[in-house]
Amino acid sequence: MTIPAPLVDRLRSRGWRVTPQRRAVAEVLVGDHVHFTAEDVHERARAAVPEISLATVYNTLGELVAMGEILEVRAARGPVRYDPNVHTAHHHLICTICGKLLDVSPVGVEKVSLYGAAAHGFVIDDVDVTFRGRCPDCAPAGSAF
Amino acid sequence: MTIPAPLVDRLRSRGWRVTPQRRAVAEVLVGDHVHFTAEDVHERARAAVPEISLATVYNTLGELVAMGEILEVRAARGPVRYDPNVHTAHHHLICTICGKLLDVSPVGVEKVSLYGAAAHGFVIDDVDVTFRGRCPDCAPAGSAF
């Protein structure tokens, strides 16, 4: 899969030097419903650029996050996962036993926002909704929320 | 501030041996709108039990989380914060610049839930809503959500 031209263009127009390493990282993160760790990205990026270092992967992921091209997901113990799906509103569903992470569409989630006094004077940039539970493979039985 | 009897009783009735160390940790976490790190808890618990070790603080915090007496908050980089406010529904508001973390009541947040096909067969235990933004001290200007 190649990276769609608009992304590279967008990045270049923000002053990004497009290097093979950065291109490799960005290409790994094309596609929705994918939640790779930095280690996963490193491993996959090596298919294109075998000598790419983990430090570069972290640098690039950090830049993509800062530019709003991907999201960090810190739902559980263990490494941060990176979510390229910033274009469609969605939330996350995570299994607290095995760590499985799914995107869920905001069905049943209505109007999550914060305004007026409730915002405590903050400028709100983002909302993060994470459902925690047990997936079909891990849940024997239990309470429903 | 002393720990309310019901909490110690509740813990003891679940087979907890009540030791001075565990009591000290639990007492630090009494009170709402407090979001201490393990390090913070350690420091404060030493006021009561100077020789308490960080390992014990981690052990105890982990047990309290498992028992549902406190919540872990992993909203940002850095250490996990522990939130004793499990009794009133609330969400979190975090400043992405300075890390300030506030409880916000679910004003403006309506019915956050997940059911039927959207739950992907998961048993949902919990929902976590985190608003990210910039606090009055850190926000120069910017977009509102």
Add this chain to the structure above:
DNA sequence: GCCTACCTTAGAACAGTTCCAAACATGGCA
């Protein structure tokens, strides 16, 4: 008051991430 299972301890180990300084390469400019 004794005994045993559970708890605590210090410090080592570990995982994930960031930092560093030296080598390298992109892309503007001649």
Add this chain to the structure above:
DNA sequence: TGCCATGTTTGGAACTGTTCTAAGGTAGGC
């Protein structure tokens, strides 16, 4: 086309937060 300055990459060390370990200590049932 070739050169240069600046931004980028590298491997490895450093760092932070957390968990593990094995030895000693203690709460609480009897």
